[in-house]
Amino acid sequence: MSFAKIYGHSRQIDMLRQTMTQGRVAHSYLFSGPDAIGKKTVALAFAAALNCADAAGSDACGVCASCRKMTSGHHPDLHLLATQAQFLRIDAVRGIQEQMAFKPLEGRRRIFILDDADKMNEQAANALLKTLEEPSADNILLLVTARPYWLPQTILSRCRHVRFSPLSVQTVARFLTEQKKEEPSRAAVLASLSGGSIGRALELNSEETMAFREALGRLLSDADQGALPRPIALASFLAQDKREIRRGLAILKSFFRDALVFRETAAASMTINADALPLVSALAARLTGEDLLHNIALVDKAHETIEMNVNKSLTLEAMAFKLHL
Ligand SMILES: [Zn+2]
Structure with a gap:
């Protein structure tokens, strides 16, 4: 994996590359941001760049022995630590x-990637703190982590913090059309439902979706x-699969959003659900911009409430009855 192949996160990648060219690479980094948006992918690309035989550049060449081992996951100086268990232990x-x-x-450096670092129990965190207090140049x-606030302040303060944001809808759609050869219309729908996660x-x-x-x-x-x-009918439809409520809400919001855009522009090309134009135009005709x-x-509010683990069915019903339909 090289930086060049990553979709999005250009600000974070530029910063990491700059520290390499300026010889100011830190001993410890904290990559934080929502789940499944590509933090670990950037970490792996950083590890590859740090050990690439083409030391003049600030990205992995992808072809040298080091890069090939990094890609296959067999580089002896790359250590990926993750746990399926509740805690990362001492x-x-x-x-x-x-x-x-x-x-x-x-390689020149040994790299440890601690995925889901917030899963460290107290003992492990204390041990890690000692390591962070006595940095070594080669490591x-x-x-x-998606939950940096679960890590002790003492650890946070010793890491250079790199914050990641969800990818833009356009970036996710571009990935789907370029890498997965999806039709642009389908890519647009999927990207808009993805929450910025490839x-x-x-x-x-x-x-099924x-x-x-x-x-x-x-x-x-x-x-x-x-x-x-x-x-x-709407509330019970959305509640039918508890794990997929967010998907349902995202789709519902995309229909309202499209109707709003269509009211203003009358342009199908501006809509996410361009293939569902009869519905979008009917909603646009039936409801006002204010509606x-x-x-x-309301959909955003329901989404937030459900994220806080409040009763899902009740939240959906409360939302559905307030919607202007
Ligand atoms: Zn290389």
């Missing part, structure tokens, strides 16, 4: 300390003559 940190006593085996620690967009890329979106669209359409009042803004705010 043995793992002790292992790091033992390694650090020796020179790197092949670099990269802590990766991993999430790939997860959503299924016929597309069928779900179609069914949700039908519930909003003028032709809907279901047995249940529309808000009840649509009101609905978008």
